[in-house]
Amino acid sequence: MDAFLLDSHIKHELNVPLGPQTWYGVGGNARILAHPSSAQQLSALAAAAHERKMPVYVLGSGANLLVRDEGVDGLVIKLDDPAFKQLKIEKNIVTAGSGYDLAKLLLQTAKLGLGGLECLAGVPATVGGAVRMNAGGRFGDIGRSVRRVKVMDVSGHVYYRDRDDLIFSYRKSNITAKFIVEVEFELTPGDPEELMREVKKIMILKKESQPLPEHSAGCAFKNPTVPTNTRHDGPDSKPASAGKLIDVAGLKGARIGGAEVSGLHANFIVANAGCTAADIFALMEHVKSVVNEQFGVTLEREVVVWP
Ligand code: EPU
Numbered sequence: 167m168d169a170f171l172l173d174s175h176i177k178h179e180l181n182v183p184l185g186p187q188t189w190y191g192v193g194g195n196a197r198i199l200a201h202p203s204s205a206q207q208l209s210a211l212a213a214a215a216h217e218r219k220m221p222v223y224v225l226g227s228g229a230n231l232l233v234r235d236e237g238v239d240g241l242v243i244k245l246d247d248p249a250f251k252q253l254k255i256e257k258n259i260v261t262a263g264s265g266y267d268l269a270k271l272l273l274q275t276a277k278l279g280l281g282g283l284e285c286l287a288g289v290p291a292t293v294g295g296a297v298r299m300n301a302g303g304r305f306g307d308i309g310r311s312v313r314r315v316k317v318m319d320v321s322g323h324v325y326y327r328d329r330d331d332l333i334f335s336y337r338k339s340n341i342t343a344k345f346i347v348e349v350e351f352e353l354t355p356g357d358p359e360e361l362m363r364e365v366k367k368i369m370i371l372k373k374e375s376q377p378l379p380e381h382s383a384g385c386a387f388k389n390p391t392v393p394t395n396t397r398h399d400g401p402d403s404k405p406a407s408a409g410k411l412i413d414v415a416g417l418k419g420a421r422i423g424g425a426e427v428s429g430l431h432a433n434f435i436v437a438n439a440g441c442t443a444a445d446i447f448a449l450m451e452h453v454k455s456v457v458n459e460q461f462g463v464t465l466e467r468e469v470v471v472w473p
Contacts, residue, residue: 167241171198180198193232199243202245203249211241223243226298230295247265255280279355279358286308288378315349319343324347380428386468435453
């Protein structure tokens with residue numbers, strides 16, 4: 167792989183710490199971190215790694231990612247070259263490259279009076295990462311605004327996935343191709359001032375209830391669906407809040423090493439100085455087992471873990 171990289175002139179680094187590339191700030195090194203500058207380079211990289219049976223990982227903004235302390239013995243690809251950050255706006259159809267910053271996109275579209283993405287205010291992500299796992303929250307998700315997605319598979323073949331065949335569910339999409347290259351959104355014309363008010367409202371709510379300035383990966387666990395007869399939610403229960411369960415279990419402030427359950431929102435595990443990925447895993451396991459013991463609910467991790 168090293169010889170291929172040298173010959174191909176694809177920008178890359180060897181043995182790079184991945185911690186600084188993630189919001190958690192912890193974790194080991196990547197054997198290779200590559201920054202292709204065109205779809206052709208991406209395709210050549212993907213094919214070379216595929217041929218050599220080398221595991222490939224795609225790094226977005228690292229906001230929902232926990233890298234294990236032993237690091238990643240494989241190829242990490244970051245689509246941060248301007249080639250993957252293009253933006254085209256034609257009436258209400260917005261086409262954004264996979265590496266485009268979601269926060270920037272939602273502000274730009276809201277200001278232009280194009281609605282649909284304002285519900286994602288306060289979600290740190292690239293467009294590709296957000297679509298892959300249908301980012302969103304109480305106010306809506308990204309999937310509902312997606313018209314089609316340009317993807318590339320591991321052998322470098324490029325094709326489109328259209329709305330009819332896309333399924334977006336809770337933090338999940340049915341996009342299986344390794345790379346999202348570009349996303350086409352169909353937005354709804356609206357009043358720019360109203361859209362910006364919504365963005366600000368959501369940001370204020372999040373700042374009040376989530377430890378945004380600290381090192382975390384957002385919510386650590388998905389919100390579970392609780393059966394109607396559990397002690398926690400009573401007879402008419404719906405999906406429950408993982409944060410509320412962890413809070414009621416008395417776990418706010420619980421610590422293992424440098425990892426701590428946030429005192430502001432219990433579904434956020436924050437990394438304090440000196441924290442390791444192992445501390446975060448251990449605290450997640452502790453939280454899972456206490457919540458299971460107290461409420462009979464099995465929490466499922468929302469954070470993506472490498473490797
Ligand atoms: N709550 C507590 N204690 C806590 C945290 C929450 O009692 O420590 C209560 C709240 O008072 C509220 C309820 O639990 O009554 C729900 O809390 P919140 O409104 O914060 O929503 P959430 O279900 O915990 C979800 C998403 C967030 C998203 C928010 C707002 C999940 C796992 N979480 O949180 O997404 O920001 O809605 O849209 O789906 C993320 O995915 O990383 C994330 C942070």
